Amino acid sequence: MATEDRRSYADGFGQVSRTVGIIFRYLLLAATLFGIAVLAILLVYVANDAIQPLTADAGWHLTFFLTLVLPSLATGGYLAWSNVDGLKLGAMTLGLFVVGLLFSGGVAIIFLEVLPPLVWFAYVIAFAVPVAVTVGLQQRSRQIPFVSRFALATLAFYLSLFGFPGIVGSYAELPQLIPSVATLILFAPIVPLDWIQLTLTVGVFAATPVALYASAISDRRTGLIAGAAALATVAASAVVGPAVVGVGPIPSVVLASVAVLPTAAYVCGTAVTREQARIGLVLPVVIVAGALAGEVLVDTLGYAGPQSWVDWQFLTSDHSGTAANAGLYPAIAGSILLMLTVAALSFPIGVGAALYLEEYAPDNRYTRFIDVNISNLAGVPSVVYGLLGLGLFVTRLGQSTGTILVGGATLALLILPIVIISSREAIRSVPSEMRQASYGMGATRWQTMKNVVLPRAFPGILTGTILALGRAIGETAPLIMIGAPNVLYSFPSELSSKVSAMPLQVYSWASYFATNDFYEKAVPAGVVVLVTVLLAMNSIAIVLRNRYQRET
Amino acid sequence: MSQENMSNDNVESPTEDPTDDDMLLETDVTSGLEEGTQGSRTTHERTIVEAKDVNVWYNQDQALRDITMQVPENKVTAMIGPSGCGKSTFLRCINRMNDMIDAARVEGELYLGEKNVYDDDVDPVALRRRVGMVFQKPNPFPKSIYDNVAYGLNIQDIGGDHDAIVEESLKRAALWDEVKDQLDESGLDLSGGQQQRLCIARAIAPDPEVILMDEPASALDPVATSKIEDLIDELAEDYTVIIVTHNMQQAARISDKTAVFLTGGELVEFGDTKKIFENPDNERVEDYITGKFG
């Protein structure tokens, strides 16, 4: 009897505690989802304001629903049920293409507005020549001591980029005796067409990894063929693009190199290596075909699309006093230039500092001091970094206010602690057996770093840097602090131009042009573009990290 | 940077022809322990590594006590003992891998040839270029098989025909036949035993004086282990092999000399393997060998 009683009591108690446990569990889940849900709702609102889908005809929605949404959902659902790997592969391909499109847009802006293809071409060649000299010297490393090699290589770079006596001579007001390789090309009587210049530079940069990838999964011969085919595709795009799609030769070449080639290489590569999953490639095909078919149908049936504010006009016009004409173009270009500056400054310094702290520094008080200092710097408000930029670069070093260089340097200081901390984590995760093996073979520290640690830690370092760069291009306050203009009408085309950036432009619209049109349309459109870019960067970083974690 | 520093730098200078391996000392071994010989190898022993009163501390803990021993060249010398007895620590003293540990402190003299490797003017990196090492866990680099073997040649800037040296090293490591068609593939794609042989090939490619092995077979299955053991036997024709093992049978099978370390970091007995296993002088060694403790 007694035991019976006790059991029923225990059962009842178990019931209560189980209920509490379940309630607690769902409360926690709700708390976890709260922030994400709020953000998602806000994003839906802002996207609605920016894109205005409800202004489209019902027929437009129906057409796209039938050609795009339904088939995509069906394919996606089928893949999710039958072949999850395939679904991942399909999504990955699509993502790669979209990211490639975003990227090629950025690169095309640079070549169209900032950097004339000829200048780029001249400097790439002027760089390639001394690199070739250095490699040649390196192969003769046994005959020539390091110091002479170093001096010769430096000389080769200097002559090729600046000529003789070059910039040093111009300070001393000496006449230029020997022109640099870059000048020779810039002032050559005959130069190849601009799209050929890009094909020979950007195209080659894109085709080389394709060739390496192909030779890695197959053999060297296939690699060569793939590389040649890739280069031919890029060259062909310059002809096909203007003739068929109506895109200029420069954007066509960029598009082919940055978006089409990597996607195509990925598709071909996975189709060969991952037979189980390659059915997933149907998904992007369905989506792209659906979108095209929908577009054609809508055109022929005469249904009007939504009056979206995020359109070609918005992306390619300058700022204007009226919301309807306002565009984000200078701000996009400014963000790209800022990002390049920040990356060029913070990546080498951040990785260098991380390497020093992880691999070189003795474990003593000074190292720990630097350590604590870096984590404190990561917590300093961005507006204080802005003051630092203002006081240090503008007031003390006499730079003019609000230039891209000053902005980039300030943002680089801001994200440096983040880059250092994430790079250290990546370096620390390199297994110590790898280091031991290298040191055991008699490698010096730098040889071990160069051959073993850095290649292994690179994906992790890259992930951290991309996330930090995302933070940098989302920052507004430091730019305001260094005196960035509220509104930029002219195009930022060099490092000494006044800075403009997407978040800054959005802030200006929201604060100084506070009309309903700006609030309800231009600002949401700017927000959508900015958030899209940042989400793309975040996804690249997350995908990279997931792959990398799986490998280690 | 001073001029002396620059002239001192001969890292990039050509190293000797790697097939030339008669760089040894004509020091006769005087210790009575080394009189006996085993197998058909030379009876005229020369010392290549000599320890004199080596003491090692990790912070306050003493890991090795007054180790004195002479390792003969072109022989396999095994170091056995229970775990924590300091045998791996001693091995890592020989190529100064202990320098990597901040807390480790080494006292005493340890000669490679005629040079005390703990002299101030000895560069540990240069030392490790003459003393190869194979680790407990196979640790090939995430590079191709070819690049793994050629790693030492590249970092030490050794000239000559790398293809030939890689082939020769892989042959000596008894791996050539298994991998000759896949030299471009990653070293990590090999099986554990193959990886360890790849590591041995990597260690012998730059033609070191001495090869240190830290329990090289402990992570492998019996078949792979026996291959490694055969390999060590062959390597001893050209190299001095010093191997740490916790496996007494293995030491008995492959070594010419055996050093027994016991807890506390003492070298209790050092001598011909045969003698150690059949008739050790020291009672504690006998207890250990017969499995009474350890």
Next chain:
Amino acid sequence: MSTDDLTEDLTRNTANAPPELLTRSFFFLCAVLSIFTTLAIIALLVTEAAKFFSVTAPLMGIEGETASVVEFLTGTEWIIGEGKFGVLALVTSTVMVTLGSAIIALPLGVATAIYLSEYADPQVRSLLKPALEILAGVPTVVYGFFALIYITPALRTVFPSIGTFNLLSASIVVGIMIIPMVASISEDAMSAVPDDLRQAGYGMGATKFEVSTGIVVPAALSGILSSFILALSRAIGETMAVTVAAGAQAKFHNPFNPAAYLDGGSPMTATMVNLLTGDITGGGLAYRSLFAIGLTLFVITFAMNVISELVAQRYREEY
């Protein structure tokens, strides 16, 4: 090869070979740069702020208008036109936004951390963690815009008297923004709690709820606290969201009066931005006040970061 060659070989100096020396020096400089950054921040803020206060301005060779330290620290009015620089008018708004965001972010962040560390299975985690990172990855100016355009009108349906610029909407978005920070640092602390402790709890017949709240959370307490301090410091330094959402009108509020949240205010960071986007000329008193606020902000956040570091060290020592 002779013995001499071996000896010579062993004594070659690889550590100071040019490539080694160059790379090592470069890496060292990179690491030391962080010290210079800190020193530069401190030196700059201190010297510029010194030009602002009447006590120190003569030392800096500044003549003309200055402000008194006592008035700066105790004044409750910030009206540049009238030369009134009372930082409390700004600090109270900062405190309110910090408190308001803490009320949202601390419980939600800890709940998220418990869920991720104790309940979520790996697949759910691998989806939720990047999603949370995105919360922190959205630019702050976008959050400010959300507060101004969507959240404030939504709040107006509940509180009809709410201003266009108000501290409540600013607090809400700052709160959402710092959830990931609380969550990820607390989760790290909870994951560091040894499984033995959990096993012991289950062994005693405790439920998952009891183990989570009774064992894991107390054991990870110092880590959780450190995440709180860091997140609050982040909220204090948060700039663009409050600039856009809270407005530019410096007002002294009683931070513990809930009704004040419906009103606008100008936190320290927002004031700094507004000072620079307004028409101030370099070298004037208003310009120098920028650095005085900056110094105040830096001292507060720096102190909080140091405290958080000290608290966090405790949990690192425990396990």
